[in-house]
Amino acid sequence: xxxxxxxxxxxxxxxxxxxxxxxxxxxxxxxxxxxxxxxxxxxxxxxxxxxxxxxxxxxxxxxxxxxxxxxxxxxxxxxxxxxxxxxxxxxxxxxxxxxxxxxxxxxxxxxxxxxxxxxxxxxxx
Amino acid sequence: xxxxxxxxxxxxxxxxxxxxxxxxxxxxxxxxxxxxxxxxxxxxxxxxxxxxxxxxxxxxxxxxxxxxxxxxxxxxxxxxxxxxxxxxxxxxxxxxxxxxxxxxxxxxxxxxxxxxxxxxxxxxx
Amino acid sequence: xxxxxxxxxxxxxxxxxxxxxxxxxxxxxxxxxxxxxxxxxxxxxxxxxxxxxxxxxxxxxxxxxxxxxxxxxxxxxxxxxxxxxxxxxxxxxxxxxxxxxxxxxxxxxxxxxxxxxxxxxxxxx
Amino acid sequence: xxxxxxxxxxxxxxxxxxxxxxxxxxxxxxxxxxxxxxxxxxxxxxxxxxxxxxxxxxxxxxxxxxxxxxxxxxxxxxxxxxxxxxxxxxxxxxxxxxxxxxxxxxxxxxxxxxxxxxxxxxxxx
Amino acid sequence: xxxxxxxxxxxxxxxxxxxxxxxxxxxxxxxxxxxxxxxxxxxxxxxxxxxxxxxxxxxxxxxxxxxxxxxxxxxxxxxxxxxxxxxxxxxxxxxxxxxxxxxxxxxxxxxxxxxxxxxxxxxxx
Amino acid sequence: xxxxxxxxxxxxxxxxxxxxxxxxxxxxxxxxxxxxxxxxxxxxxxxxxxxxxxxxxxxxxxxxxxxxxxxxxxxxxxxxxxxxxxxxxxxxxxxxxxxxxxxxxxxxxxxxxxxxxxxxxxxxx
Numbered sequence: 001x002x003x004x005x006x007x008x009x010x011x012x013x014x015x016x017x018x019x020x021x022x023x024x025x026x027x028x029x030x031x032x033x034x035x036x037x038x039x040x041x042x043x044x045x046x047x048x049x050x051x052x053x054x055x056x057x058x059x060x061x062x063x064x065x066x067x068x069x070x071x072x073x074x075x076x077x078x079x080x081x082x083x084x085x086x087x088x089x090x091x092x093x094x095x096x097x098x099x100x101x102x103x104x105x106x107x108x109x110x111x112x113x114x115x116x117x118x119x120x121x122x123x124x125x
Numbered sequence: 126x127x128x129x130x131x132x133x134x135x136x137x138x139x140x141x142x143x144x145x146x147x148x149x150x151x152x153x154x155x156x157x158x159x160x161x162x163x164x165x166x167x168x169x170x171x172x173x174x175x176x177x178x179x180x181x182x183x184x185x186x187x188x189x190x191x192x193x194x195x196x197x198x199x200x201x202x203x204x205x206x207x208x209x210x211x212x213x214x215x216x217x218x219x220x221x222x223x224x225x226x227x228x229x230x231x232x233x234x235x236x237x238x239x240x241x242x243x244x245x246x247x248x249x250x
Numbered sequence: 251x252x253x254x255x256x257x258x259x260x261x262x263x264x265x266x267x268x269x270x271x272x273x274x275x276x277x278x279x280x281x282x283x284x285x286x287x288x289x290x291x292x293x294x295x296x297x298x299x300x301x302x303x304x305x306x307x308x309x310x311x312x313x314x315x316x317x318x319x320x321x322x323x324x325x326x327x328x329x330x331x332x333x334x335x336x337x338x339x340x341x342x343x344x345x346x347x348x349x350x351x352x353x354x355x356x357x358x359x360x361x362x363x364x365x366x367x368x369x370x371x372x373x374x375x
Numbered sequence: 376x377x378x379x380x381x382x383x384x385x386x387x388x389x390x391x392x393x394x395x396x397x398x399x400x401x402x403x404x405x406x407x408x409x410x411x412x413x414x415x416x417x418x419x420x421x422x423x424x425x426x427x428x429x430x431x432x433x434x435x436x437x438x439x440x441x442x443x444x445x446x447x448x449x450x451x452x453x454x455x456x457x458x459x460x461x462x463x464x465x466x467x468x469x470x471x472x473x474x475x476x477x478x479x480x481x482x483x484x485x486x487x488x489x490x491x492x493x494x495x496x497x498x499x500x
Numbered sequence: 501x502x503x504x505x506x507x508x509x510x511x512x513x514x515x516x517x518x519x520x521x522x523x524x525x526x527x528x529x530x531x532x533x534x535x536x537x538x539x540x541x542x543x544x545x546x547x548x549x550x551x552x553x554x555x556x557x558x559x560x561x562x563x564x565x566x567x568x569x570x571x572x573x574x575x576x577x578x579x580x581x582x583x584x585x586x587x588x589x590x591x592x593x594x595x596x597x598x599x600x601x602x603x604x605x606x607x608x609x610x611x612x613x614x615x616x617x618x619x620x621x622x623x624x625x
Numbered sequence: 626x627x628x629x630x631x632x633x634x635x636x637x638x639x640x641x642x643x644x645x646x647x648x649x650x651x652x653x654x655x656x657x658x659x660x661x662x663x664x665x666x667x668x669x670x671x672x673x674x675x676x677x678x679x680x681x682x683x684x685x686x687x688x689x690x691x692x693x694x695x696x697x698x699x700x701x702x703x704x705x706x707x708x709x710x711x712x713x714x715x716x717x718x719x720x721x722x723x724x725x726x727x728x729x730x731x732x733x734x735x736x737x738x739x740x741x742x743x744x745x746x747x748x749x750x
Contacts, residue, residue: 023609030616031593033674038605041666042226049658051219059181060188060220064227067189067479069320070569071606093281094176095185101167102189102479104442105288106321109273116280148484155491156468158299163480166291174283192604194695195444196481218656227604229567230663231696234648241655292476301469309431310438310470314477317439317729319570343531344426345435351417352439352729354692355538356571359523366530398734405741406718408549413730416541424533445694446731542726551719556684560720563685564692564727594676595685601667602689 005036008044015047015054015084019077058082059095066096066111067103075111079118089119130161133169140172140179140209144202183207184220191221191236192228200236204243214244255286258294265297265304265334269327308332309345316346316361317353325361329368339369380411383419390422390429390459394452433457434470441471441486442478450486454493464494505536508544515547515554515584519577558582559595566596566611567603575611579618589619630661633669640672640679640709644702683707684720691721691736692728700736704743714744 012020020039027035047057058081065075082092096111137145145164152160172182183206190200207217221236262270270289277285297307308331315325332342346361387395395414402410422432433456440450457467471486512520520539527535547557558581565575582592596611637645645664652660672682683706690700707717721736 026616027609027612030619031597031612034597034600034605034608034612037597037600037666037670038609041662041670042605045662045666046223046226049219049222051215052223056181056184056216056220057223059184060223061227063185063188064192064224065606067193068228071610074606074609090176091181094174095181097174097281097284097287098171098177098182098185099189100284100287100479101171102186102481103193104475104477104479105284105292106315106324106477108284109277109288109324110321112277112281112284116276119280151491152484152487155494156472156487159472159475159480159483159487162291162295162472162475163484166287166295167480170287170291190481196485199481199484222656222659222662225604225659225662227606229600229602229604230659230667231602231690231699233659234652234663234699235696237652237656237659241651244655296473296476299469299472301465302473306431306434306466306470307473309434310473311477313435313438314442314474317443318478340426341431344424345431347424347531347534347537348421348427348432348435349439350534350537350729351421352436352731353443354725354727354729355534355542356565356574356727358534359527359538359574360571362527362531362534366526369530401741402734402737405744406722406737409722409725409730409733409737412541412545412722412725413734416537416545417730420537420541440731446735449731449734546723546726549719549722551715552723556681556716556720557723559681559684560688560723561727563688564724567689567693568728590676591681594674595681597674598671598677598682598685599689601671602686603693 002040004040004044006044007048008039008042011043011047012039015043015058016077016081019080054085055082055087058085058087059091062092062095062111063099066099066114067107069103069107069110072110072114075114076118079115080122083118083122089115127165129165129169131169132173133164133167136168136172137164140168140183141202141206144205179210180207180212183210183212184216187217187220187236188224191224191239192232194228194232194235197235197239200239201243204240205247208243208247214240252290254290254294256294257298258289258292261293261297262289265293265308266327266331269330304335305332305337308335308337309341312342312345312361313349316349316364317357319353319357319360322360322364325364326368329365330372333368333372339365377415379415379419381419382423383414383417386418386422387414390418390433391452391456394455429460430457430462433460433462434466437467437470437486438474441474441489442482444478444482444485447485447489450489451493454490455497458493458497464490502540504540504544506544507548508539508542511543511547512539515543515558516577516581519580554585555582555587558585558587559591562592562595562611563599566599566614567607569603569607569610572610572614575614576618579615580622583618583622589615627665629665629669631669632673633664633667636668636672637664640668640683641702641706644705679710680707680712683710683712684716687717687720687736688724691724691739692732694728694732694735697735697739700739701743704740705747708743708747714740 024035061078062082065071079092096108100108149160186203187207190196204217221233225233274285311328312332315321329342346358350358399410436453437457440446454467471483475483524535561578562582565571579592596608600608649660686703687707690696704717721733725733
């Protein structure tokens, strides 16, 4: 197990353990290497860099995924991740509302729907 | 002068005084109402909400504009804004590098070029 | 109730009464302020401006949402809205077909699928 | 000369004679067939369909190109086209402002900058 | 039956017979002309050009639809098309993984999910 | 020098030596790590995978960058890269023309303009 892989798993333990397990399982038969790149590059090399705290990182990711609007499942994963690294629900909602200004109302509304779903699942646990 | 307009100007005094002046002048003959909407809605109603601090707001905006890649001038304005509300250059660069993961390398590289230009102008002052 | 809010509700009564009710209910527990911004800013301040008739406004919105392709639910709302302010089904279909030229065939085909669903629901009423 | 080509040229005579001449010249050495497709398919087959008047077609195109934000030159061509088929400057500006709601402020501001440039060139003639 | 239409049908017989039949049926009551444009322009005029073999064409299309991320159904059609014109599953997966670099991980992961679904359906036949 | 870095440089020697040198220099003072990620991850880990030949890889990248339309400089780099790994000018032009179908005419026209510029520079050498 490479150093990058180990660091990636460590970061994911903090950020979103469940999401990566589901991702690894779902990519396992078609593109297992893509799951490896997510762990080694995204979480092992990028998210571990010291220049930015994990809370700010998740604010950035929730903002970008809301604005781009092309990946609702990953947005939900990162809303969960944001909660896991110290964002409040109110802060997450606020980041999404702000995207109205840069990507329009439909993108922001769809982002809120993703947050609503995440919050509801957590409340039902 | 409405309350929203006044609040918007106050927020902009903190965030990016120069940018809005340039924007108002450039929209003045074609669509002055759009400058008003920026001041009253974006800065008077959205950015003034209490749920998120201005530093986190600019991290979100720099992330989204880097990822979307369709507005290099506004990205530069918000990199300046981010510096004005407490982000370090290193943090801004890091937000942009992270966008590699969500919008690809070209979007991130173009974001860094925008940051480079902003930093250079500040250093020349 | 502010003047903007009242005007927004009035515009929505004409354009798409049902859509906003559903939107308000679905945002109510997570981001009620976003529904307020839709009513006050989008419908109270922008759609009420005199410079463009509502039919032309809906043509513009159906075109943009088809081309962007990131908000199928809102596209359906605006296809309904377009019908409510005087667009014929044939005109709406034509706007969507034209988007082939600016956003490609898949975006246009997905737009037609949205229109088909809206028309079918209306025919079943 | 095929029927489609002839019809395309006729439509372009009304809509934007200059734009297509410039386009044909600029594509001539690298991809002349792409200019042919623009004339034969876009203007000969799509824009000539009876279901929508040319003014509404240009409103749709200006809206989409503003919202997508990836083709400032073509947006300027279609702002000129919109003026040629009966849109007022005020109407064009209004379509662009409305895009704030669906694609965010930066996209709308960039659209206004395109309109400003077109209007200025016309005033200098 | 025009020459373009006949050529389009011939190309589609090779590339993806089933997809176009489903498309024609689903567009039949709302926008049959759009299905005609797909056959005559996309498959009759563009895909039949000699300058590029069909395998390279499908690599290009799978890449673009993965990167744009706005048309999962059409991506699945073109993954099937790619298989029909000589791409291996491994090559298709690789094109999609490569899109990580240009459109980010979520777009690539969603592309793999589309491929997985196509492959599974073929294996169940 | 890590194995990945060495492999990345080797791949870039074949594909586009000049582009990476320029990129490294331009990122050097602001985000040198981003240039490292390009070399190590993009060219060292992804482009070196055996499942797809470099010519097919560049067809995929030219297609995606044309369709996305957000990175004209990188598109030009990859048009050069495509030529370096065996694509003919005619094939590159054809990939770009095909993008008309998936991203619309303006994206394809802008792609051709990028190709034209690359070809012209090579002819002047």
